Amino acid sequence: MPPSTSGLNAAALALVATRIVAALFSPENVLKRDQLLSTPLSSYTQLREGIFLFKHNIDPYSGGTFRHSPLLLALFSTILPNSRTFASLLWTAFDLLGAWALVSIWRARQNVSHTSRDILVAASYLLNPYVFLPTLALSSSSFQSSLTLLSVKYAAEGNASLALFLLAILLHIDLSTFILLPPVLLLLITGPRSHLASPHALAANLLRIIPHFSRYLLYTGILAIVSTSITGGTRWISQTWGATLTLPDLTPNTGLWWYFFTEMFDHFRPFFLMVFTLHLSIYAIPMCIKFQYDPLYATFLLLGVLGTFKAYPTLSDPGLFLSALALFPEVYPYLRHQMVTALLHLHAALLMPLFNYLWLSTGTGNANFFYASTLVFACANGAALIDAIWAGLRIAIGEEKEGYMVVQE
Amino acid sequence: MRLALCWFFLFLVGCSGVYGHEEYFNENLKISSLQDGRVSTTFSFETILKGVPPRDPRLLNAPDSSQHYIVFPLALGQILREYAVTELHLTLNAGSWNYERWGYPEESGVGTGAELWAWMGAGAPMSIDDRWQGLRNALAGLFCASLGTLDEQRTTSPTHSYFPHGILPSWNGSSAHELRHGSMPSEHVCTENLTPFLKLLPCKSLSGIASLLNPHRIFDADWHGLGIHVLWSGESGIKVRLSFQGVMDPLRPSISQKRDWSLESLFGRSIERSCPAANSSNIYVTLPSEAYNISPEPSKIVGQLASYDILGDKSFNVAMKWPRSFQYSPSYETSVPISVVRTLRGATQASGKLSLVISNHRSTPQSLVYLETMPWLVQFQLHTLHARVDGRIRDDVISNISYMAPVPHSRPATFQAELRLAPRSVTHLTMDVDKAFLRYTEHPPDAQRGWDLPPAVLIPILSDTEDNHTRSSNRQRLGQPIYTSTLLVDVATPDFSMPYNVIIFTCSLIAFIFGSVFNLLTRKFVVIGPDQPPEK
Numbered sequence: 001m002p003p004s005t006s007g008l009n010a011a012a013l014a015l016v017a018t019r020i021v022a023a024l025f026s027p028e029n030v031l032k033r034d035q036l037l038s039t040p041l042s043s044y045t046q047l048r049e050g051i052f053l054f055k056h057n058i059d060p061y062s063g064g065t066f067r068h069s070p071l072l073l074a075l076f077s078t079i080l081p082n083s084r085t086f087a088s089l090l091w092t093a094f095d096l097l098g099a100w101a102l103v104s105i106w107r108a109r110q111n112v113s114h115t116s117r118d119i120l121v122a123a124s125y126l127l128n129p130y131v132f133l134p135t136l137a138l139s140s141s142s143f144q145s146s147l148t149l150l151s152v153k154y155a156a157e158g159n160a161s162l163a164l165f166l167l168a169i170l171l172h173i174d175l176s177t178f179i180l181l182p183p184v185l186l187l188l189i190t191g192p193r194s195h196l197a198s199p200h201a202l203a204a205n206l207l208r209i210i211p212h213f214s215r216y217l218l219y220t221g222i223l224a225i226v227s228t229s230i231t232g233g234t235r236w237i238s239q240t241w242g243a244t245l246t247l248p249d250l251t252p253n254t255g256l257w258w259y260f261f262t263e264m265f266d267h268f269r270p271f272f273l274m275v276f277t278l279h280l281s282i283y284a285i286p287m288c289i290k291f292q293y294d295p296l297y298a299t300f301l302l303l304g305v306l307g308t309f310k311a312y313p314t315l316s317d318p319g320l321f322l323s324a325l326a327l328f329p330e331v332y333p334y335l336r337h338q339m340v341t342a343l344l345h346l347h348a349a350l351l352m353p354l355f356n357y358l359w360l361s362t363g364t365g366n367a368n369f370f371y372a373s374t375l376v377f378a379c380a381n382g383a384a385l386i387d388a389i390w391a392g393l394r395i396a397i398g399e400e401k402e403g404y405m406v407v408q409e
Numbered sequence: 410m411r412l413a414l415c416w417f418f419l420f421l422v423g424c425s426g427v428y429g430h431e432e433y434f435n436e437n438l439k440i441s442s443l444q445d446g447r448v449s450t451t452f453s454f455e456t457i458l459k460g461v462p463p464r465d466p467r468l469l470n471a472p473d474s475s476q477h478y479i480v481f482p483l484a485l486g487q488i489l490r491e492y493a494v495t496e497l498h499l500t501l502n503a504g505s506w507n508y509e510r511w512g513y514p515e516e517s518g519v520g521t522g523a524e525l526w527a528w529m530g531a532g533a534p535m536s537i538d539d540r541w542q543g544l545r546n547a548l549a550g551l552f553c554a555s556l557g558t559l560d561e562q563r564t565t566s567p568t569h570s571y572f573p574h575g576i577l578p579s580w581n582g583s584s585a586h587e588l589r590h591g592s593m594p595s596e597h598v599c600t601e602n603l604t605p606f607l608k609l610l611p612c613k614s615l616s617g618i619a620s621l622l623n624p625h626r627i628f629d630a631d632w633h634g635l636g637i638h639v640l641w642s643g644e645s646g647i648k649v650r651l652s653f654q655g656v657m658d659p660l661r662p663s664i665s666q667k668r669d670w671s672l673e674s675l676f677g678r679s680i681e682r683s684c685p686a687a688n689s690s691n692i693y694v695t696l697p698s699e700a701y702n703i704s705p706e707p708s709k710i711v712g713q714l715a716s717y718d719i720l721g722d723k724s725f726n727v728a729m730k731w732p733r734s735f736q737y738s739p740s741y742e743t744s745v746p747i748s749v750v751r752t753l754r755g756a757t758q759a760s761g762k763l764s765l766v767i768s769n770h771r772s773t774p775q776s777l778v779y780l781e782t783m784p785w786l787v788q789f790q791l792h793t794l795h796a797r798v799d800g801r802i803r804d805d806v807i808s809n810i811s812y813m814a815p816v817p818h819s820r821p822a823t824f825q826a827e828l829r830l831a832p833r834s835v836t837h838l839t840m841d842v843d844k845a846f847l848r849y850t851e852h853p854p855d856a857q858r859g860w861d862l863p864p865a866v867l868i869p870i871l872s873d874t875e876d877n878h879t880r881s882s883n884r885q886r887l888g889q890p891i892y893t894s895t896l897l898v899d900v901a902t903p904d905f906s907m908p909y910n911v912i913i914f915t916c917s918l919i920a921f922i923f924g925s926v927f928n929l930l931t932r933k934f935v936v937i938g939p940d941q942p943p944e945k
Contacts, residue, residue, distance in 0.1 A: 360758045
């Protein structure tokens with residue numbers, strides 16, 4: 001028996017209230033410096049520093065460590081007050097927006113106005129520790145997650161201009177999100193409906209993505225011009241996009257890049273930077289080709305790729321991937337090793353903060369400890385990604401019959 | 410022998426007539442007793458090349474006029490002309506100067522380690538940065554100091570705090586000069602720097618005042634430092650001043666707790682003969698206000714300053730004796746208007762807090778220029794900069810902030826601001842800093858030791874004439890700089906033995922995930938029946 005509407009509303013209210021209470025009583029001062037929750041590209045202290053310099057007529061992009069987009073700079077230098085409470089509430093509001101977008105995607109995929117599972121989908125986002133801890137640390141990666149979900153939501157609902165505009169903003173906040181463009185374009189010309197169980201060739205005319213693509217380029221160009229006019233120069237390009245490509249800041253994070261390029265031999269650095277950037281972008285087109293009948297699933301898988309392989313990830317990137325798994329209950333029976341993945345995640349989630357603390361604060365561990373735990377975290381994310389791809393493909397075969405085997409050719 | 414020397418000098422004087430430059434060499438030594446029983450000794454060797462302007466940088470490519478000097482140090486002169494340096498200051502110091510006990514030093518550049526700053530004219534075929542690099546390397550070679558490491562990661566241009574001591578010439582109406590400043594707090598001054606320093610003097614350490622520079626004694630001093638200052642003073646030409654300062658402790662070897670000193674006891678030597686090349690050679694002794702006994706009798710006493718002219722003297726020694734033994738006083742009267750304590754707090758290797766405690770000892774408000782030049786590995790969070798007086802945040806203390814942000818892996822930060830201290834107050838300045846994470850090749854060989862950070866400089870503003878901001882008026886506005894002590898920052902280190910392992914581990918993991926993903930994406934699923942053998 002489905003629960004009553006009033007019960008669902010009460011549960012939703014309880015969720016929202018939990019998050020607001022958490023925002024009001026969170027220890028931001030402890031969390032805001034946590035390297036798992038915010039990177040130099042998304043940290044709140046750096047944002048404050050940039051706003052301070054901007055307001056004192058010092059170009060924050062003239063050097064230094066400010067690597068946020070000029071759009072965020074303009075936005076927050078006008079609306080961000082000094083009150084911490086307001087900032088926490090603003091960040092939580094963005095998370096709620098993200099949860100709403102996730103629920104809307106779910107509804108669009110099911111093609112119904114509301115389902116009894118809505119609350120579960122929202123909870124998977126709002127109660128995911130990977131998602132809400134960065135929010136409590138006021139990391140701008142939470143904005144990124146919410147913007148991603150909003151963009152996908154509008155794409156799923158067929159609102160091309162809003163989806164592409166949000167995607168263009170997302171590109172300005174984080175360059176690596178360009179790999180989300182192909183599946184979102186496909187999503188715009190097909191639809192969000194689930195076709196995982198019935199693969200078929202792309203029905204829509206591929207040429208229809210051209211106007212969408214040019215619109216995306218237009219929005220990106222306009223935002224670039226806006227950014228240039230905000231800062232009065234083009235130095236923001238090397239400070240924001242350039243940082244994603246050249247990794248000037250080697251502050252530890254949950255990703256694979258920082259220690260690799262700390263330990264890299266100087267003469268191989270440009271080569272491996274190129275390899276890592278290409279490697280990140282190489283997944284986009286094959287995923288779209290394989291899942292051409294269900295671009296929403298391709299989008300979801302590419303979120304997993306971003307969470308594992310992008311240059312400056314925080315916990316909210318893999319968190320977004322794991323929360324988005326709630327959109328695809330049809331693949332659950334075909335997941336092969338949920339338990340292994342979950343245990344790997346548990347292992348990494350417990351050891352990463354511990355080893356970070358042991359290395360940097362107490363000095364009783366060294367960098368290898370933390371590096372090893374990020375490797376386990378990458379294994380966990382990789383395992384989840386591989387399992388999701390397997391399940392997404394395996395569902396097309398259906399239930400295994402007695403005596404028959406499903407193998408890869 | 411003496412006759413030969415006379416002929417030689419007559420010949421030199423003739424030469425100077427031929428080349429038209431007049432050169433003068435003046436040396437002096439100033440000895441004063443400090444409040445805490447120590448003795449400050451300041452050697453100053455000044456060479457003046459009269460009527461010669463600094464080299465015009467626009468003519469750097471043209472062949473230079475031949476350089477014939479008599480007493481002017483040729484090795485230094487060549488460097489100055491090669492890179493068209495107008496003004497140059499190099500100091501190499503060991504220890505940190507205790508302003509509260511010792512007052513202002515005679516030579517103001519007392520920052521710990523090496524400090525080099527130069528003014529160079531613009532418009533040369535070689536860029537100023539290239540000439541600065543050449544200058545550093547040449548001086549590094551000349552003085553056997555690691556000044557070559559004052560690269561772009563340590564070079565700043567703090568034009569609100571450093572002003573030329575001489576005159577900057579204008580060539581064809583353009584007097585565009587640029588300042589380059591670098592400091593290297595981990596550099597230590599020792600014998601290998603003193604030997605080339607002495608070689609620049611006309612009499613080396615064979616005679617005259619320079620013969621007192623006995624490395625065994627002067628590097629045993631509580632504080633010691635040497636300096637080279639080159640400036641152009643217009644009409645009177647180019648001045649090169651080589652200085653050596655030492656703070657010695659006569660109480661340390663004394664059994665009777667007396668501050669008695671003599672040249673013999675301070676330097677282990679007395680002056681055997683005077684330097685024949687010197688135009689003047691004086692020893693000044695600051696006379697104390699209490700009872701004392703000085704021998705020999707000074708030839709001249711002006712105020713508290715006794716002077717001895719040792720030119721032509723055969724041998725010379727001066728001794729000061731106190732009838733009573735020295736009593737340490739619990740507190741010292743300080744002649745410096747402020748005192749400052751600078752520390753870096755915080756236990757983690759990812760962030761910290763820079764803290765300055767500045768006390769104003771005067772009963773009048775005091776304005777200061779505050780300069781921090783910080784290597785990029787310590788990154789300021791300017792929005793957290795707060796001044797507190799009596800525990801309350803005060804916004805009116807800090808003004809006129811000028812900030813040049815650092816560039817990771819290349820440029821240091823330059824932070825300059827004006828501070829206004831209330832009378833007889835203690836001001837606490839705090840600012841959060843982030844510590845950078847370095848590539849493993851950027852760490853020094855002794856990485857666990859940490860990094861020395863250059864001293865901050867606080868310069869009292871003498872008169873508040875803010876309406877006029879020209880360079881010369883600014884110079885007069887500012888008093889003598891006060892250097893803070895240096896800091897040591899603990900930066901997180903990677904495992905230096907691991908580069909191959911990390912590359913292998915990370916690449917293997919990426920290859921594994923990449924392989925698995927593309928294995929799934931490129932191969933089809935098929936169903937195999939019970940009696941069907943798997944297809945090969």
